[in-house]
Amino acid sequence: MEQPEVVKGASLWKDSWKRLLKNKLAVFGLVVVALMTIAVIIGPAIIKWTTGYTYDFIPPDGDYIKSFPPSLQHPMGTDDSGRDILARVLQGGRISLMVGVISTIVSLIVGVSYGATAGYLGGRIDNFMMRLVDIIYAIPYILIVIVLLSVFGGPNTPQWIQSISNSIGGGEGLSQIILLFFALGLVSWLTMARVVRGQILSLKNQEFVMAARATGVSTPSIIFRHLVPNALGPVIVYATLTIPSVMLSEAFLSFLGIGVQAPFASWGSLASDGIKNISVFPWQLIFPGATMALTLFSLNFLGDGLRDALDPQTRKF
Amino acid sequence: MLSYIIRRLLIIIPMALLVVTVTWVLIRMAPGNFYSSEKKLPAAVEANIKKKYGLDKPVIQQYGIMMWNIVRGDFGDSLKYEGQSVNEIIRRHFPYSATIGVLAYILALILGLAAGIVAALKQNSAFDYGSMSLAMLGLSVPNFVIGPILVLIFSLWLYIFPPARWGGISSIILPVITLGAIYAAYIARLTRAGMLEVMRSDYIRTARAKGLSEWKVLLKHAVRGGLIPVVSFTGPALAALLAGTVVVERVFAIPGLGNIFIQSVLNRDEPLILGIVAFLSILIMIFNLLVDVSYAFLDPRIRYE
Numbered sequence: 174m175e176q177p178e179v180v181k182g183a184s185l186w187k188d189s190w191k192r193l194l195k196n197k198l199a200v201f202g203l204v205v206v207a208l209m210t211i212a213v214i215i216g217p218a219i220i221k222w223t224t225g226y227t228y229d230f231i232p233p234d235g236d237y238i239k240s241f242p243p244s245l246q247h248p249m250g251t252d253d254s255g256r257d258i259l260a261r262v263l264q265g266g267r268i269s270l271m272v273g274v275i276s277t278i279v280s281l282i283v284g285v286s287y288g289a290t291a292g293y294l295g296g297r298i299d300n301f302m303m304r305l306v307d308i309i310y311a312i313p314y315i316l317i318v319i320v321l322l323s324v325f326g327g328p329n330t331p332q333w334i335q336s337i338s339n340s341i342g343g344g345e346g347l348s349q350i351i352l353l354f355f356a357l358g359l360v361s362w363l364t365m366a367r368v369v370r371g372q373i374l375s376l377k378n379q380e381f382v383m384a385a386r387a388t389g390v391s392t393p394s395i396i397f398r399h400l401v402p403n404a405l406g407p408v409i410v411y412a413t414l415t416i417p418s419v420m421l422s423e424a425f426l427s428f429l430g431i432g433v434q435a436p437f438a439s440w441g442s443l444a445s446d447g448i449k450n451i452s453v454f455p456w457q458l459i460f461p462g463a464t465m466a467l468t469l470f471s472l473n474f475l476g477d478g479l480r481d482a483l484d485p486q487t488r489k490f
Numbered sequence: 491m492l493s494y495i496i497r498r499l500l501i502i503i504p505m506a507l508l509v510v511t512v513t514w515v516l517i518r519m520a521p522g523n524f525y526s527s528e529k530k531l532p533a534a535v536e537a538n539i540k541k542k543y544g545l546d547k548p549v550i551q552q553y554g555i556m557m558w559n560i561v562r563g564d565f566g567d568s569l570k571y572e573g574q575s576v577n578e579i580i581r582r583h584f585p586y587s588a589t590i591g592v593l594a595y596i597l598a599l600i601l602g603l604a605a606g607i608v609a610a611l612k613q614n615s616a617f618d619y620g621s622m623s624l625a626m627l628g629l630s631v632p633n634f635v636i637g638p639i640l641v642l643i644f645s646l647w648l649y650i651f652p653p654a655r656w657g658g659i660s661s662i663i664l665p666v667i668t669l670g671a672i673y674a675a676y677i678a679r680l681t682r683a684g685m686l687e688v689m690r691s692d693y694i695r696t697a698r699a700k701g702l703s704e705w706k707v708l709l710k711h712a713v714r715g716g717l718i719p720v721v722s723f724t725g726p727a728l729a730a731l732l733a734g735t736v737v738v739e740r741v742f743a744i745p746g747l748g749n750i751f752i753q754s755v756l757n758r759d760e761p762l763i764l765g766i767v768a769f770l771s772i773l774i775m776i777f778n779l780l781v782d783v784s785y786a787f788l789d790p791r792i793r794y795e
């Protein structure tokens with residue numbers, strides 16, 4: 174997708190930003206998400222520096238019970254193998270937040286191009302494209318994710334995914350997780366396509382589009398340079414709400430054992446590991462679960478606030 | 491109206507067949523087989539297996555045979571649960587998922603509607619903020635976290651409900667609450683937004699101007715219009731119910747269809763996957779039709795030709 178030109182009338186964005194800052198819950202969400210992002214980026218290094226623990230450090234002593242409750246040394250306790258849960262939650266947060274961002278970007282690219290194309294071309298092509306969306310809707314997304322993972326997983330991993338994985342210092346394991354990000358993005362674009370199509374349908378008969386066509390602008394250029402930038406508001410709003418939903422999907426897949434595999438961790442995989450021991454070691458579930466819930470809670474409030482701020486018509490609520 | 495319903499019903503069949511086709515293509519795209527495992531089978535054994543399941547025929551012919559059987563309503567036998575037909579498995583396991591799903595939905599409707607309506611009428615009150623924050627929390631805590639925490643509190647500490655297994659009312663309560671929480675949260679938010687919009691519309695002003703009591707305005711006019719977003723949520727919600735029940739079925743050890751579906755996908759049990767996907771897609775489409783039809787009853791301004 175091409176970068177849209179600078180949107181005219183920047184006062185709209187300024188206005189929206191002002192409205193967003195007035196919304197206390199949205200500001201709360203923004204602050205928590207920002208703090209969580211910083212914690213996840215620098216946290217693991219700080220923990221390693223102060224206490225020496227990393228997400229995959231297993232203490233060598235042969236204690237029978239290795240899962241200790243929260244203490245000063247381990248603020249969130251340790252897991253079955255004796256690994257520090259705080260270090261794992263911070264490391265897992267990297268993957269969980271990356272799922273949210275990367276999968277949403279993938280779903281944004283696919284959904285916006287698909288919806289805009291269908292909406293602008295209209296007629297039979299639109300009808301066919303939207304029926305295809307209906308059909309994919311009816312197929313449980315888990316099936317699609319599993320097929321994508323098994324078609325493109327293991328030895329069949331595309332070269333470019335492996336090179337991304339190598340460039341950020343991970344090996345085979347990390348490339349499978351990056352594959353998961355893309356697979357989740359490829360099942361989350363359906364609603365985005367519908368939202369964008371609706372927007373384009375209402376925009377495409379306006380004069381500026383006719384003017385563009387009259388001056389001989391090509392169809393792809395009309396779609397991506399003239400129509401898409403005008404539909405950006407609802408797209409941003411929907412994208413913010415897609416982030417928590419793909420994070421939940423990743424957690425769900427990890428719960429089923431299809432998602433993130435050890436020694437890597439995500440909030441979802443940590444929580445699902447914790448479920449097995451809930452009666453004996455409840456901290457194994459509670460800390461990752463609460464961290465994830467707090468983040469999703471904030472993202473949802475932020476998304477809601479953005480919707481109210483970017484769409485003044487709903488401001489009355 | 492009637493011709494609209496008939497047309498929509500007739501479209502369901504080709505759509506379901508298309509869904510089955512796309513699913514079949516997806517399954518066939520993935521490498522490996524239902525019989526493949528760590529150990530490589532001897533060539534003769536593999537040939538026999540292929541022959542038994544008709545996998546030695548050309549792909550197009552396999553597709554044709556499968557579709558012909560499916561059109562006649564026969565999905566064949568499961569590959570993993572040998573000797574059991576797909577129809578039988580669905581008939582046996584669906585009631586569990588349906589019971590929990592329907593009860594959870596009723597619970598969610600009662601809680602969500604009540605909270606949403608009151609929050610809208612008392613906008614910006616403490617109740618409004620409290621219930622909406624609670625709803626947001628319901629949307630943010632994954633249900634595989636809610637479930638075990640409920641088990642921890644009510645089964646392991648307070649000994650009120652059994653932690654798992656199916657049997658009697660007491661064993662249903664925790665799964666229903668776990669599953670219903672997220673739907674209640676959605677419905678409360680949708681109801682509140684819908685009611686706020688409707689309460690400002692012209693026909694409510696007209697109703698008030700006619701001198702109707704506030705209760706009559708609310709129950710006879712506002713609720714009907716305000717419910718439309720809630721009703722549109724019902725269709726997709728049913729689709730999500732499958733994914734939702736899987737977690738609840740896993741956490742509470744309930745022998746429902748969601749778990750069977752995940753197993754069938756992991757086992758690459760082709761007939762069972764296709765059967766469940768076809769069954770669910772028909773169910774979803776019928777629900778979507780019911781949703782569209784109910785719009786006309788809720789809002790007299792909506793008409794279908």
